[in-house]
Every structure is written in structure tokens, then in C-alpha cells.
Amino acid sequence: MTKPVILTVDDEPEVLNAIERDLRRHFAASYRILKAGSGEQALEAVRELKRRGAPVALFLVDARMPRMSGTALLVEARRLYPDARRVLLTAYADTEVAISGINLARLDHYLMKPWDPPEERLYPVLDDLLADWSASFRPPFEGIRVAGSPWSPRSHEVKDFLSRSQTPYQWVDVEQDPAARAEAEAASPGLRHLPVVFFPDGTALVEPGTRALAEKLGLQTTAALPFYDLVIVGGGPTGLAAAVYGGSEGLRTVLCERETTGGQAGTSAAIENYLGFPSGLSGADLARRATAQARRFGAEVLTAREVTAIRADGPYRIATLDDGTELRSYAVLLAPGMEVRRLDVPGVQALTGAGVFYGASLTEAATCRGTDVLVVGGANSAGQAALSFARYARKVTMLVRGGTLSEGMSQYLVDRIGDAGNIEVLSRAEVVGVHGAGRLEAVDISCGGAGKGRTVEAAAMFVLIGSTPRSDFTAGLVARDPAGFIVTGPDLRTDGRLPRSWPLARDPFLLETSCPGIFAAGDVRLGSAKRVAAAVGEGSAAVGMVHRYLESV
Numbered sequence: 001m002t003k004p005v006i007l008t009v010d011d012e013p014e015v016l017n018a019i020e021r022d023l024r025r026h027f028a029a030s031y032r033i034l035k036a037g038s039g040e041q042a043l044e045a046v047r048e049l050k051r052r053g054a055p056v057a058l059f060l061v062d063a064r065m066p067r068m069s070g071t072a073l074l075v076e077a078r079r080l081y082p083d084a085r086r087v088l089l090t091a092y093a094d095t096e097v098a099i100s101g102i103n104l105a106r107l108d109h110y111l112m113k114p115w116d117p118p119e120e121r122l123y124p125v126l127d128d129l130l131a132d133w134s135a136s137f138r139p140p141f142e143g144i145r146v147a148g149s150p151w152s153p154r155s156h157e158v159k160d161f162l163s164r165s166q167t168p169y170q171w172v173d174v175e176q177d178p179a180a181r182a183e184a185e186a187a188s189p190g191l192r193h194l195p196v197v198f199f200p201d202g203t204a205l206v207e208p209g210t211r212a213l214a215e216k217l218g219l220q221t222t223a224a225l226p227f228y229d230l231v232i233v234g235g236g237p238t239g240l241a242a243a244v245y246g247g248s249e250g251l252r253t254v255l256c257e258r259e260t261t262g263g264q265a266g267t268s269a270a271i272e273n274y275l276g277f278p279s280g281l282s283g284a285d286l287a288r289r290a291t292a293q294a295r296r297f298g299a300e301v302l303t304a305r306e307v308t309a310i311r312a313d314g315p316y317r318i319a320t321l322d323d324g325t326e327l328r329s330y331a332v333l334l335a336p337g338m339e340v341r342r343l344d345v346p347g348v349q350a351l352t353g354a355g356v357f358y359g360a361s362l363t364e365a366a367t368c369r370g371t372d373v374l375v376v377g378g379a380n381s382a383g384q385a386a387l388s389f390a391r392y393a394r395k396v397t398m399l400v401r402g403g404t405l406s407e408g409m410s411q412y413l414v415d416r417i418g419d420a421g422n423i424e425v426l427s428r429a430e431v432v433g434v435h436g437a438g439r440l441e442a443v444d445i446s447c448g449g450a451g452k453g454r455t456v457e458a459a460a461m462f463v464l465i466g467s468t469p470r471s472d473f474t475a476g477l478v479a480r481d482p483a484g485f486i487v488t489g490p491d492l493r494t495d496g497r498l499p500r501s502w503p504l505a506r507d508p509f510l511l512e513t514s515c516p517g518i519f520a521a522g523d524v525r526l527g528s529a530k531r532v533a534a535a536v537g538e539g540s541a542a543v544g545m546v547h548r549y550l551e552s553v
């Protein structure tokens, strides 16, 4: 850990050097001794220390300095470092200064100049104060710290991105922690933009976008090559499996993921039916291992890069990224999966991220400790989410549209929900409205048909009401069904005929779309199984078909 700071301030250079020398002699082994020649200079240094998250143990400040007095400086310093000890140096018994110091800056001590011999007149006093400070000091967290408000949607997104990227961080709530608030205010005046993310190198990002965060974390966000054999869109299980096989089989492969790898599976606390993991594995672990494996085989994995369009140009397939740059290749695998369907009820938009969350949002699970939460949905993903939240929440209420849980959920989850003491299931229940000033406070529910409604208080509501395919960026290029699922292989035939636009004599491969060289696999594909194992299988199999396609280009 970095040593805590003792900052001494005096406008007379000789006095400043003398006190610095004496402080070093006695305290340098355990403290960093810093000096400043004026109040303004000192304040600047204190702000910088705060920005860097450096601990300050003691301010030893001359009382009478031009422009900014010692007391005025200590008032400001106290705002940033409320626990640091504050000592004024006075030239004579200056009662007036001492009283205003005590009243305004909560002075711990005032010392008379000269302090010779320091062994008698300086060190005992400061030793005492520093011992008090050390007893209550908790060393700062040395990793990434996210200072924000639990009710700011962007704070939630930043935490979610860091968790899903497996980046450890400490969350500090500016509404609960005055020191964190002062630190965040130094970077974001008036706290108009939150969160502020502090990094161990002393830098901070204010309300960062996902790409800025990814770059700061050292994740790859731009492609290294001018041309690839295979571009993969989406870093869920399908895309990751394809990247592992593409890389391992010598294809120049790049995967683009709009957030961070893992996909829907990455939000699951425990995948229990994936072959080879009898006690289950978390989606985050699966994503981390698969991403490392793909990289080890030479595939590039771009994080926080969304593909916004795809086009075909002769033998080339071109993917446009969110900043307009293009990735060129011979073949593309579409693996963008599905996204959770949105609730469409009054009040919901304003509270999204401020108590209303889509998906399981494991990031928020721990913040539900001791509160009442709602889980909306009756399928397996809602069941898994309810069980995860039940470990922290006082009570979880599941709102299920059907008559019973068994209608849409695997029996092993139904049994576990029955065994959990704090999960209530409301059947034939739907959300009809949400309320709250800046954060979710209550939810209107209709139960069991017309007329029967009630309003329940809730701090958090997790919505898992099914998913829709994320295929809009492929519109006009590949055939999709009315729901947006991408059609491949034999399913492209209607009345035994391939689409007129199909230009080749051969049939499309099993996972090939209506555009040769563009493949689709996993949840986004019409007729896919919507399971991790199936996604991994399709992603792997697609690479074999890409090889066969490349033989003809």
C-alpha cells in the first residue's frame, strides 16, 4: 500500500524547509512527507491526492499566510479528508486564530513556533495524533472504484460491464459516503455526471461509455488486420465456439461483441445442464474460459464494438462497425442471439436502470440485500434469477402470467423455488404500471383477470419475459421470418424452391443464410434449440461450413 501523506504548508521557505526536515527525520519510514509554499498550492495538491485516492494522515499548516489563511485551507482540506488530523502552527499564542481554527476547521491541535527541540515539542504531539488516525484508518481499496448513485442507470451499466468483464471493482454510493461524494465531486462538479470511475493509476473517467471503459481496461477494441477469412458477429456461446474453432483451424478470425463476451449465458449464475460440468458452472466462468481459449488460438476478440450493417460486394463480405469503420472478409457468421423483451407499461421507461432491470442482472443481486424484489416471468431464466436473488433479498415475488410455474419451467427449478422459504409465486399476474420519483418505489399488478389489482412496494424489479432475436442490422441482406429469426439451409425453401435471390447452383449449407458466405447460428437462427450446448454446437459446426465455402471463393 502507498504510504499515507503528511502535508506541511508555510509561506516562509526557511520555516517550511526546517519543518519538512524534522518531519522526515522522525516519520519518513511510515509516511510520505509533502510540502507546499502557499494555501492555494496546498489545496491543489490535496485535490490531486484525492483524485489519486491517496490517504492523508495529517495537515500541519502555518496559521497566517497571505491570500489563504491556515484555517481557510484546513476547512477545505477537511471536506476532502474529514479524518485527517489538523494542526495549526502559530508564531505566538494567537488565541483568536486558535478559536476560529477550532470552530471552523475542527482543529486537533495548535503548535507554537519554534518547535525546538522537536523530540519534546513536536514529535510527541504528532505521534499521538497519528496513532489516533491510524486506529480508525481503513486503507483505501487499491483497485478500480466506481462512485455513483444506485439510481443512476449509467452507474448500473458500468457496474454490469465491469462484472461481466470479470474486472474486480469497489462500488461506492455517493449518497451514503460523504468522502466518496467529495472525491467524485472533484472529478464531476455538482455530480451532474455519474458514475466517476477511479483507476489505480490515479486517472478517472466521468460517466464513461462502454468503449472508453474497455479501452482503459486494455481490452482489444480495434481489429489488427486489414482482411479476415471469418468475421463473427456476437460473443455469446455461439460466437465464442466459432472463434475457438476458427482460430484453431488456422482461419484469420475476428469476433465483434457489442458489450462484453458471454451473451445471455454470461448472465446466468449457474448453468447446470451443460455437458461435462456436473455441479454446474456460472455463465461468467464459461465466458472467461472460452474468451481466453479463442485468444490462445489466435482469434481476435473485439469488445464494445457493435456491428451496425453487413453487405456483400462480389466475393467480399463487409461488416460496418458503430464508428463507421469496416471489417472485410470472405465469410461472416451471424451469432447476435436474442435480447430480453421490454415491458410496455406506464412509467417503466423513466425507471429503467433505476430499479427496473432487464434480465437477471446479477450485478444488482447483492444490492438487494434485505429488500423486497419482484421477478417478472415464468420461464427457466426467471426461475434461475428468482433463486439467485432469494439469497440476498428479504422476499422475492415472482409474477407469472400462466396458471402454474410448471407450465414454462424445468421441474428442478420449480422444486427449488418451492423449497426456498422466501419466494412467493403469484400466478396469472401481470405488471400494469410502475411508480417512483427517480427510483422504483411501487408496482401495480393485475392478478387473476379483470378488476383484481393491487399495488406492491418494491425497490427492484427484474424483467425476464421472453426474448426477441437481434437481427435488425441484417435486414434486406438475409431472409428472416416475421419474428426476426434468420432462416438458414433447408428452411430457405418454400414449396420446395430456394429464394430467387440465391445465386449458386449448389444448395445453401445447413447454417448458411440466403446470402452465400453469410452463416447464422445459435439463438438468432430459426429453429435453433435456445440452449448453451446447442449454441456451442452450432458455432463449432458453422466453421466446418465456412471451410467448405472458402474452397469455392
Ligand SMILES: Cc1cc2nc3c(=O)[nH]c(=O)nc-3n(C[C@H](O)[C@H](O)[C@H](O)COP(=O)(O)OP(=O)(O)OC[C@H]3O[C@@H](n4cnc5c(N)ncnc54)[C@H](O)[C@@H]3O)c2cc1C
Pocket (backbone or CB within 6 Å): 233, 234, 235, 236, 237, 238, 239, 256, 257, 258, 259, 260, 261, 262, 263, 264, 265, 266, 267, 268, 270, 271, 272, 273, 274, 305, 306, 307, 308, 335, 336, 337, 338, 339, 360, 380, 381, 382, 384, 470, 473, 521, 522, 523, 524, 529, 530, 531, 532, 533, 535
Ligand atoms: C438468464 C439466462 C439463463 C440461461 N440458462 C441456461 C441454462 O442453464 N442452460 C442452457 O442450456 N441455456 C440457458 N440459457 C439460454 C442460453 O444462454 C442461450 O441459448 C445462449 O446464450 C445463446 O447463445 P448465442 O451465442 O446464440 O446468443 P447470446 O447468448 O444471446 O449472445 C449473443 C451476443 O451477441 C452480441 N451482439 C448482438 N448483436 C450484436 C451486434 N450487432 N454486434 C456485436 N455484437 C452483438 C450480444 O451482445 C451477445 O453478447 C439461459 C439464458 C438466460 C437469459
